[in-house]
Amino acid sequence: MNINTGSNLENTFDAIVIGSGISGGWAAKELTQKGLKTLVLERGRDVKHVSDYPTANLKPWEFKNGLFNTQKDIMESPIQSGGFDPGDRHFYVNDTEHPYIQEKPFNWIRGYQVGGRSLIWGRQCYRLSDLDFEANAKDGNGVDWPIRYQDIAPWYDYVEKYIGVSGQVENLSQLPDGHFLPPMDLNCVEKHLASSLKNKNGDRLLTIARVANLTKGWDNRGPCQYRNLCSRGCPFGGYFSSNSSTLPVAFATGNLTLRDFSIVTEIIYDDTTKKATGVRVIDKITKKEYEYFAKIIFLNASTIGTASILLNSKSKRFPDGLGNDSQQVGRNLMDHHSSAGAGGMYEGFKDQYYKGRRPAGFLIPRYRNLKHEKTDLGFLRGYNLQGHGERQEWPDRFQNTDGFGVDFKSKLTTPGPWTVWMAGWGECLPYQENRITLNNEKKDAWGQPLVNIDFSFKDNEEKMMEDIQTTSAEMLEKAGFKDIGTFNYKKPGGSTVHExxxxxxxxxxxxxxxxxxxxxxxxxNVFITDGSFMTSSACQNPSLTYMAMTARACEFAYQQLKAGLL
Known part of the structure; x- marks a missing residue:
């Protein structure tokens, strides 16, 4: 929706939030519920819960080309098409329209719409522990986190109780438990692998993934229908998104104004007050420029977008970008690697099957380097394993099954053997040379400098991937799996979408x-609570931490504002 842009007074708010994804939606909810008149700026189109999920109930055969991307899709979006299919492509950007520069291959996956990537995220929710918050200080990589687990634990509680996270209590120090809805069930082959780990690998444990899919109705949303069509937008509100949860609550306060198609180009800084006074915006459609003003600004444009806005916000005081005295803006870019793992086949349980499409796999929490002393593993930090067990179905067997007619159809429709696939989600160290910069010689359609991304995984991550392959295969072998194979997909940075x-x-x-x-x-008076703030990456999926830190920062900002300190 467009808003009146006639005068400074009409363009002035208590707070501005840049971005409407997972963290931006939370900032909107928290600030409006505290009574602050809040403007949310989103560079993409509006997406309303339920009504703007056009493919949510379509069957595969109702798509023109089934669920296969066309050559045109791939040519127009060579990066995004690795993640989307015709069921959800409308929630991804077009690479041709939104180019960037890759010094080395990097998959920058983006969703420019209200709700951002909260519509297409993997929904896995894990807490960081002091193993993670202390890691940089202990082994000398990066800088020390300025917080510890006790600082954020109450905010993890707060967020989990609101969004609804299903999971199992496991009493692990490296993966703190939270407030969980009833867990989903493991299937028989996953339970078998879990039992084997308990008996033969005492330092390891297999549990159901902790996900923001609702196993029971929660806060007027859900429950999850186990359709496994989450990335199309859930009309049942069966998983957490800005669109189904935080933004409707923010609107209900009467304090929220949303402006879509608003590309924020810079944050305006006042040399006299030494504060940010507002933001400069280009309307994506008309390309006209506007300015909006506020007492506090929350920058939640996603890690690369946020750094780009800071670097583009130049002034006499900050010639290298807003808040960039340290020259750290844009540096220390991280993403989890998720390329390496193993899979195998299990000959038992031929009389058992499963019901439904469970929207979550299993998790084997981190079991490497659980203490900070040096080990002979050859790498620092650690990884978790994520995977799933299933029976082979006809798409898995079609190319290797010969035959014709009734017998051929019977072979294809008879479930195949049980299999398990699992891969490591591994920590990436904070390297100064992994960074984004702006190329002022090359501009996008709105006259803004293109983002230049220079990122690579290094020796520590490569050695971790080798260990992932080895230990994954060993666990499957001890559990009696056959035809075990290891893999490393060699996916470039960005592919895990945890930048x-x-x-x-x-x-x-x-x-x-x-x-x-x-x-x-x-x-x-400028706060950043998207992934940009992360001082190290840990190995856990990070979105829960973004939400908890957003809620925490909003409370602090409100109290500072109330005290006249901002």
Whole structure:
């Protein structure tokens, strides 16, 4: 929706939130519920819950080309098409319309619409522990986190109780438990692997994934229908998204104004007050420029987008970009690797099957380097394993099954053997040279400099991947699996879609961008609570941490504003 742009007064709010994805939606909810008149700026189109999920109930045969991408899709979006299919492609950008520069291969997956990638995320929700928050200080990589688990634990509680996370309590120090809805069930082959790990690998445990899919109705949403069509948008509200949850609540307060098709080009800084006064915006459709003003600004444009806005926000005080005295804006880009693992076949349980389409697999929590002393593994930090067990179905067997007629159809429709596939989600260390910059010689359709991404996994990650392959295969072998094969897909950075770290938190303004409250060190009324703030990546899926830190920062910002300190 467009809003009146006639005068500064009409364009002035208590708070501006840039971005409407997982963290931006949370900022909108928290700030509006505290009574702040809040403007949310989204560079893409509006997407309304239920009514704007056009493919949510379509069957595969109702798509012109089934669920296969066409050559045109692949040519127009060579990066995004690796993630979308015709059922959800409308929630991904077009690569041709939104180019960027890759120094090395990097898959920048984006969803420019209200709700952002909260419509297509994997929904896995895990807490970080002090094993993660202390890691940089213990082994000397990056800078020390300015917080510890006790600082964020109450906010994990707060967020989990609101979004609804299904999962199993396991009492692991490296993966703290939370407030869970009833867990989903493991199938028989997964239970078999779990039992084997318990008996033969005492340091390891297999549990059901912890996901923001509702196993029972929750906060007027859900329950999950086990359709496994989450990325198309869920008309039942069976999983958490900005569209189904935080944004409707924010609108209900009467304090939210949403402006879509609004490309934020820079944050405006006032040298006299030493504060940000507002933002400059280009209307995506008309290409006209507007300015909006507020007392506080939450920058939640996603890690690469947020760093780009900071670098583009230049002034006499900040010639290298807003808040960039440390020269750390854009640096320390991280993404989890998820390329390596193993799979195998199990000959038993031929009389058993499963029901429904469970929207979650299993998790084997981190079991490497659980103490900070040096080991002989050859790498620092660790990984978790994520996977699933299933019986082979006809698409898995078609190419290797000969025959014709009734017998051929019978072979294809008879379930095949049980299989397990699992891969490691591994930590990436914060490397200064992994970074984004802006190319002022090459511009996009709105005259903005193209983003240049320079990222690669290094020796520590490569050695971790080797260990993932070895230990995955060993666990399957001990559990009696056959035809075990290891793999490494060699996926480039960005493929796990967990990019983070370009405006890291820290204790020292000389080596970091944000303080312990997600404030820019030198511009106290600007807060960043998307993945940019991450000081290290841990190995857990990070979205729960983004939400918890957003809620925490909103409370701090509100109290500071109320006290007249912002």
């Amino acid at each position: 983070m770290g370009t405006a890291r938190m820290g204790r020292d303004a000389k080596t970091s961008v944000l303080n312990a409250h997600n404030q820019l060190h030198d511009v106290k």
